[in-house]
Amino acid sequence: MNNEMPSLTASQTDSSKVFFKDLTGKCCLFFSTPIAITVSAKAIDLRTQGYLEGYECISFSSDKMPAVAKFAIEYNLVEPNIHFGRAEGMEVYRAVGPIQTVPTFFIYNNQELVARMEGEISLPKLEQMMK
Numbered sequence: 343m344n345n346e347m348p349s350l351t352a353s354q355t356d357s358s359k360v361f362f363k364d365l366t367g368k369c370c371l372f373f374s375t376p377i378a379i380t381v382s383a384k385a386i387d388l389r390t391q392g393y394l395e396g397y398e399c400i401s402f403s404s405d406k407m408p409a410v411a412k413f414a415i416e417y418n419l420v421e422p423n424i425h426f427g428r429a430e431g432m433e434v435y436r437a438v439g440p441i442q443t444v445p446t447f448f449i450y451n452n453q454e455l456v457a458r459m460e461g462e463i464s465l466p467k468l469e470q471m472m473k
């Protein structure tokens with residue numbers, strides 16, 4: 343995997359598609375499963391502590407779209423800069439390489455990878471990565 347924004351398209355819960363290479367500025371990509379408790383806790387904590395301000399955030403999964411949509415609704419993650427979508431597992435692998443565990447966080451600034459973290463991350467460490 344190189345340090346550029348991945349060439350990957352995700353279908354979003356509103357039926358639109360997002361091509362990651364079109365994203366600019368500060369972006370935070372979360373690869374997860376919607377049922378992962380750690381991801382939901384992180385997303386809620388990040389949002390309430392303001393970490394996601396100034397970031398375009400996309401949580402994507404290879405799970406089926408109803409599960410992805412349910413996760414967003416259940417946790418009331420409806421801010422305009424937070425998006426949920428789905429991408430095929432093999433496409434994710436081709437775009438970002440192997441992912442050993444979820445959640446995996448990718449932080450980009452102007453399409454360049456700033457940080458990649460797999461698994462459970464403390465909020466202070468994630469905040470440091472996002473500065």
